[in-house]
Amino acid sequence: MKGQAEGDSKIYSFLEIHGNPVKFHKTKLTVSWEKMGSDYNLNIDSEMDIVNSKVDMPSNPPAFALDKENLELSRLENSDQVNSIVFIYFYIFSVFTLFIFLLVIWIRVQGKLYFYYTGYLFFLLIFGFIVLGNTLAPVGNFFQYYPRLSNILNDPVQFIFIAFYIFFVLNLLQISSFDLLLARVLKYLGIACLAYAVSRLLFNVFFYDPQLTPTLFNTVRLIILPVNFVLIIWIIIKVKHPLLGYFIIGQSFFFIGAVLGSYINYLGLENIPLHFFGFKEAPNIVFQLGLIAEIYCFSLALGKNVSLIQEEKEMTDAAMIKQFKENEQLQANMNRELDIKVHEKTTELIQLYVEIEKENEQKRKNEFTQKIKETEMVALRSQMNPHFIFNSMNAIKNLIMTARGDDAVIYLDDFSSLLRHILENSSLRVITVEEELDILELYLSLEQSRMGESFSYTIDVSSKEELSQFQIPPMLLQPIVENAIWHGLHPSLKVDKKLDISFDTTENLKIIIEDNGIGREESAKKRKLHTAMGSTIIRDRLALYNHLSDHSILFKVTDLKENGAAIGTRITLTYEY
Numbered sequence: 001m002k003g004q005a006e007g008d009s010k011i012y013s014f015l016e017i018h019g020n021p022v023k024f025h026k027t028k029l030t031v032s033w034e035k036m037g038s039d040y041n042l043n044i045d046s047e048m049d050i051v052n053s054k055v056d057m058p059s060n061p062p063a064f065a066l067d068k069e070n071l072e073l074s075r076l077e078n079s080d081q082v083n084s085i086v087f088i089y090f091y092i093f094s095v096f097t098l099f100i101f102l103l104v105i106w107i108r109v110q111g112k113l114y115f116y117y118t119g120y121l122f123f124l125l126i127f128g129f130i131v132l133g134n135t136l137a138p139v140g141n142f143f144q145y146y147p148r149l150s151n152i153l154n155d156p157v158q159f160i161f162i163a164f165y166i167f168f169v170l171n172l173l174q175i176s177s178f179d180l181l182l183a184r185v186l187k188y189l190g191i192a193c194l195a196y197a198v199s200r201l202l203f204n205v206f207f208y209d210p211q212l213t214p215t216l217f218n219t220v221r222l223i224i225l226p227v228n229f230v231l232i233i234w235i236i237i238k239v240k241h242p243l244l245g246y247f248i249i250g251q252s253f254f255f256i257g258a259v260l261g262s263y264i265n266y267l268g269l270e271n272i273p274l275h276f277f278g279f280k281e282a283p284n285i286v287f288q289l290g291l292i293a294e295i296y297c298f299s300l301a302l303g304k305n306v307s308l309i310q311e312e313k314e315m316t317d318a319a320m321i322k323q324f325k326e327n328e329q330l331q332a333n334m335n336r337e338l339d340i341k342v343h344e345k346t347t348e349l350i351q352l353y354v355e356i357e358k359e360n361e362q363k364r365k366n367e368f369t370q371k372i373k374e375t376e377m378v379a380l381r382s383q384m385n386p387h388f389i390f391n392s393m394n395a396i397k398n399l400i401m402t403a404r405g406d407d408a409v410i411y412l413d414d415f416s417s418l419l420r421h422i423l424e425n426s427s428l429r430v431i432t433v434e435e436e437l438d439i440l441e442l443y444l445s446l447e448q449s450r451m452g453e454s455f456s457y458t459i460d461v462s463s464k465e466e467l468s469q470f471q472i473p474p475m476l477l478q479p480i481v482e483n484a485i486w487h488g489l490h491p492s493l494k495v496d497k498k499l500d501i502s503f504d505t506t507e508n509l510k511i512i513i514e515d516n517g518i519g520r521e522e523s524a525k526k527r528k529l530h531t532a533m534g535s536t537i538i539r540d541r542l543a544l545y546n547h548l549s550d551h552s553i554l555f556k557v558t559d560l561k562e563n564g565a566a567i568g569t570r571i572t573l574t575y576e577y
Contacts, residue, residue, distance in 0.1 A: 084281050085137045091288045092128040092140070095121055098299060104469075116168035117302065123161035124291060130154050131284040152204040155217060159197040162224075166190035169235075172301060173247060179238040186231065196220070214265075221262045228255060242308060243301045250297030257290015389419070395450050411449055418442045425474040430545075433467040433509065440477050440501070447485050451497070455489060460502040470509045470575060472553070473545050479538055480513055480571050488517025488569055491526055511573040519559055519566025551577045 099121040106114035133143025133150045143150035167190050170176070176183035232251055236244070261283040264270060270282035277286070338345050392415050399408035421439050425431050437459070444457050461467065481499065489497040494516065504510040517523070539555060546552040553573055560568040 081135055084285055085132070085135050087285055088128060088132045088135065088137065088281070088288070089140075091292055092125065092132065094292060095125045095128060095295065098295060099125055102302075113168065113171040113302075113305075116164050116171060117298065120161050120164035120168055121295065123157050123164065124295070126153070127157050127161065128288065130157065131281055131288065134281055134284075148208075151210075151213070152201065152208065155213075155220075156197040156201040156204070159193045159200070163190045163193035163197070166193065168298075169247065172243060172298070172305065173235070173239050173241040175235070175239055178240060179234075182231075182234055182238055185234075189227070189231070218262065218266055221258070225255070225259060225262065228258075243304060246297050246301035246304065250294040250301070253290045253293035253297065255290070257287045257293075261287035261290075392446070395446070399450060407449055411446055414442065414446050414449070418446065422475060428474055429548075430471040431474050433470040433472050433503070433511075434464050436472050436474070436477055437461070437464065437467060437503070439475070440481060443478050443481065444499075451485075451490070454495065455485070455497045455499070457499040457501065460500070462503075462505065466505045467503060467509075471549075473541055476538065476541065477511065477513070477573075479535075483535060484513060484515040484517065484569065484571070487523045487526075488515045488519070490517075491523065492517045508575040508577065510575070513571040513573075514560070514568060516560075516568040519561075520557070520569055521559070522566060551575060 099118065102114055102118045102121060106118045129140065130143055130150050130153060132141055133147070135141070137144075166186050170183060170186050170190075175186060232248075232255065236248060241247075264277050264286060265283035269277040335349060338349070396408055396411055396415070399405075399411055418439065421442065425435070425439075441459065444459075448455060448457070481501070484499060489499065496516075498516045500512075500514045502512045504512070518526075542553055542555050553575055556572040556574070558570040558572065559566060560570055
């Protein structure tokens, strides 16, 4: 902006440039006024240059200030938009995190309750991106480039997540068990919301009218909000579910956010400078505040629901055990009566007793065999740790003998940290793959410092959190990697010695460890006087683990060759359920 004053005339020129990765606009507005006697004459000249004429004009043209006070208001508005964008990002991140968590639970549990809540969070997430499209947000602002699509989806998306919300509440509070009429009303209301969303979507696609949209928006909410309030009161009166308190609090936040957002939108308070709600997307942000508070309440309710289900299961188990004991006592009494009254049944009862004893004896043998297998598993694991320590001591000795004392000290410090992790897991039968990866990364850093720049490695994993869902015997991957380094890469004369490790969770977990070393055949020739105990122990541990677990880990070794020459080795571990 530039301005100048001469006598009683003033001239202000404004240059506004708007750009994004798709379109770029430059607007220049010149405003001047002169004093003509007791009146003022106002002159306005404007120029707009569209650098890329193949794109649409901006849907929200820039606003211009004409004096210092309005310039200050414009600055405050931009500041408020930054705050609005930050909150919308927080809203999207919160909803996305809960959506991923609930999606995983729904995939594993396959329950209607989690399906409806996952659908609810999904459309809340779309709504967040729609609101973000009305701002100048630099990241994830997909709808900024499709403003018409944003306008088409805005209202239908809101009514779709309201429908999912209604079905979720129906299942969470088990309303049909308290009031069948109320359950039917909520069911038909959810269907009505879906029907309205579809019809509104079709209307927006074929008959979209920007002048009619605000009127239709406010009219529908004047209908749905009172209905919503009546249903809340009805639920509070009729439903006596333990999670009702969570519903009341969450629904209150939702209702307050919806009413206040509609009120702000109806009065246009977001367009009033310096007003408390005079910031960008104020109605939507206030509504999103209510939604955020509500989804946190219902997330707590889901956690409480799991606890209630567990308590109910424990009570059912206790009742079954009590009934079983009563039945057992009744059976014993009947047997005694039959012994007294019916002598001829004695032989049959004795035979039955012998069969039961045989079953118990077989059960004890099976339990004993199971304990033997577990003991063998522990014994094999205890062999792995000395095997690894032996190789690590050799590495330290090698550094000292090659006059790399400082590297040896650093190696020894890292080795002590790794050894502490190993000892912590030594008493465990299984750990998560995520924990095993942490140990593996620490070990690879040791080998990196020992071998220098000639050795490099990569670990490809999309998300460590996904690996926490899978279990693995402790110290299973480390000896595989150790064999690859010591017997595959270390003897290699290649300048670049590479080790690639990937964790693929597309279906079941698949772990691939690949090196560009000398290959198994050449390695066997160089180890004529030494037997690699690591590979044998790994196969034995996997055989025992697969016997004791409800899933299996398949172990496969592939020799990589090119034109008949060995170029490396690939180890593949695949989970099967």
